[in-house]
Amino acid sequence: MSVWAEKPAESVRIDAILEAHWKEKGVQGEAIVDDQIFLRRTYLTVAGRIPSYEEAQTWLASQDVDKRNKLIEQLIESEGFVNQQFNLWADALRIRTTGRDGDVSGGKYFVPWLKNQLRANTPYNVWVREILAAEGAPWDNPASSYYLRDVGMPLDNMAITMQVFLGTQMQCAQCHDHPTDVWTRRDFYEMAAFRYAVNTRRNYGQMEPLQPLLKELQERKLDGLSDKEKKKMNADKLLNPAGRDLFRSMRWQTTRNDRKLKFPDDYQYEDVPAKSVVDPHTIFGESPDVKKLKADDRAEFYANWITSTENPRFTVVIANRVWKSVMGRGALEPIDDIRGDSQSEVPGLSEELTAIMHQVNYDLKAYYRILLETDYFQRSAVVFDSENPDSYHFTGPTLRRLSAEQLWDSYVVLLKPDIDNRPENYQDPLPPPPGPVQLLSTFTPEQMADYLDSAEKAWKERQDARTAFYRVRSDPEKADTEEYKELKQTHQAAEKKWRSYSNVSDAMMMMGEAEEQDATEDQKKKGKKPQWWERNLARAADLNSPENVDHWLRVFGQSDRDIVDNADETSTVNQALLLLNSGETNSILTEKSDPVKRAKEAKDPIKALEALTIGFLTRQPSEQEKAYLLAQWETNPKLARERMAWAMVNTQEFLFLQ
Known part of the structure; x- marks a missing residue:
């Protein structure tokens, strides 16, 4: 039975496809979750963090019959959605703002540009085409940073483009015919000839x-x-x-030139001579006569062909990628290695998702709404056994550990409940050009x-x-x-x-040209200096990309941004030690977090416990928890609060998206 007051027709069709699959397999869909689980799941999926105490308490107390739909709408239009989406794409696009690669690639310009595209809900095919057709310096055209991420490596960049946007693995074909797929070495070079029109050094x-x-x-x-x-x-x-x-x-700018790509000296097949000029040709469909195309035309053709609605992979891949981000497992797996014979276990699911993405015209917010308003999204989570994948029949979303960014952002909101509050029509500012570039226009x-x-x-x-x-x-x-x-x-x-x-x-x-000026007393006093634990307390999307190796984010598996989608969500001893013994847990969350402060203000121990469980776990306390707290409260209320807060952060209930 549906929990929705009204469901979009597209959501109805998705649920019908899944229900038909369950009937064929002789299984039942999982039960619909209660409001507490739904609230936490939706916040983590859409906003990338748990709800604050105030957000949870207000929504759980609401009697509005349509409050689930309204929550989805509210979160999709929130700053949290921008941050969560950015985290997903920063992994896929390997965005860096640190180290030499961060400097060369212009990542500091790409980050605010991409966030602003997501914030404005620019259609997916539009902003992807913009980065693939980009040229110029990153401070003038931040989208050009995509090519600068692989300075001097046009062949590797082409292979990554195929992987991310077309779900096609061609890396092996750079050296030899693909051993398990249809791609030949000639296919690889003929596709790379389009990308070769874009140069990254001047x-x-x-x-x-x-x-x-x-x-x-x-x-x-x-x-x-x-x-x-x-x-x-x-x-x-x-x-x-x-x-x-x-x-x-x-020197690191994207430009277009008419240089010709040649087959390598060690080209080992007889279909074309080694060291001969490569004529561009697409891997799908028929190419026009592109031999005489100039650099500008080749680069434009490349960007248009990849993002075309007629491209047989482009829409399939984005529809499948978003489905996985919401439900935990793609209709097609792996999401970046789709082949001609790839089929979903659920007949018709991938095709329906692709049709919906076409229908919404690559509007990612509209597509998210449709997925989130299915009955399937609210069903209880299921453990996916990688050693026995055939046992999973899509009866519910998968149980999974929170990503590093979701964990960090949940930690942050416990300390800064208003972390996502931004002025209306907020835009991430672009940094100024490098100093020497500014000086050229000044002197x-x-x-x-x-x-x-x-x-x-x-x-x-x-x-x-x-x-x-x-x-x-x-x-x-x-x-x-x-x-x-x-x-x-x-x-x-x-x-x-x-x-x-x-x-x-x-x-x-x-x-x-200018005189040195001393800061006025007002400037010196302006702004309250943050305490040590407040420094760098910002959403993951606003920190270094990626963070330093000893940061909480990296300990919990944040991608190093060297490989596409390289985040690691497995558990480690270092993670357990960080939660058990670190200052972040022992002296910050257990003393300074918003739920703990509310618990301190509560005179009634049960009210104090409710502040903790709602704040940390988005639910009311159990009878067992009440009994424990009452037994500890009379002896040492402070210690009782800290122990409960510490225990909650260390539970699987806090660490997993259920």
């Missing part, structure tokens, strides 16, 4: 903003040189080492040339200090010596001085 001489500066440097440096020497004076040589270092970030070419002369001295000092310090640092006998300490201090000072040349404000003062 020379200094190709950068338009640098041209006025290069012209000025040319006039200064070519005077007195022979014609032969002048010909050798390219853009790299016109710039001094400091200039090449300052403008290095400008005249003459000023910029003078600035590089000044920077060269600081650059050389930094290089000398670094060399001297690294030599001592690699010598175990020099550790903790006065020489080591002095060289370290000198290196740090030289590094700081050099970095100031990339800072716009510092550069303006060095060139006499």
Whole structure:
């Protein structure tokens, strides 16, 4: 029996397909869950976190017969939905804002851009096409960061594009015909020939903003040189080492060119000669005559073909990916290795999901609503046994451990219940361009040339200090010596001085274009300084991507963003130790979390317990829990509260999405 006041027709069709499957298999669908489980499940699935105490208490107390539908609508339009969606796509797209890859790829520009696409509910096919057709610098066109994630690796990027957006694994075919699928090495290279039109590295001489500066440097440096020497004076040589270092970030941009891809020297098949030029050809359907296509046309064709409604895989893959994010297991598995003979265990399910995605025109919010408003979404969770997969008949969503991001964000909301409150029409701001790029539009070419002369001295000092310090640092006998300490201090000072040349404000003062200003007393006092435990207490989507290896997120399996969908949801000893013994659990959640504060204010021990169980577990306390707390309360209320809070965080009930 349905729990909905009214269900969309598409949700009805999905439930009917599943019910027909159960009848054929001689099984029953799981029972519909109660409000408490539904509330927690929906928050974790849609908003990526548990509800706060206030949110849970208000919704559970509501007598509105249509409150489940209204909750889904509320959460899909919330900031939490944006964060949860971003986490899913950050894993799939391997988005990085840390390390060298984070710097090169322009991840810090891609992150707010993608969040804003999700927030605006830009149709999926539109924003995917935008990243596949992107060109330019990431600060001008953040979508170009997708290609910059694989700088200098166009073949790998093409294979990843096929995997993420078309659910097709072609990596093996880069070296040989695929051993278990239909793809040949020739297929791989013919598909890669489209992607080869996009380049991710530019020379200094190709950068338009640098041209006025290069012209000025040319006039200064070519005077007195022979014609032969002048010909050798390219853009790299016109710039001094400091200039090449300052403008290095400008080299990583997506551009289009007409370079031709060739089959490799070791091409081992007789269908085409090794080292011959590759003619582009799509792996599905008939390609038009693309031999004469220019770079712009090849790049556009590539983006249009992948995201076309006629592409036999594009819609299937996104419909299946979202279904898995909601229900725990794809209609087709694996979701990124779909083949010509792939079939769902539930006849017609994948086809129906694909048809619905077409029907909603790739509106992900509309598609989520349809899935969430099925009876199937509210059925009790089922354990999927990977060693006996045939025993799972889609009688209910799968029981699964929370992702690292869901755990972290649930931890955060316990301490900051209003974490998702944002102003109306909020947009993530894009960071400014790199400092040197801003300076090019601020200084005249003459000023910029003078600035590089000044920077060269600081650059050389930094290089000398670094060399001297690294030599001592690699010598175990020099550790903790006065020489080591002095060289370290000198290196740090030289590094700081050099970095100031990339800072716009510092550069303006060095060139006499601005005066140093002291912060006013009001500015110094502005804002309450957060306590130690509050620092970096933000949603996972707003932290480093990925976080440092010792962060809670990484301990619980956050993806390293090196491989597509590389998150690890298995349990480890380190996770257990973190929950059992860490300061985050012992001194923060058990003392400073919102449910514990509410429990402190409650004079009645049962009311205190309700604050804890609703706040941590989204449910009323059991009789056993009441008996335990009452026995402990008279002796030491504080210890009783802390023990209950500690125990709840360490239970499977808290750690699993049921």
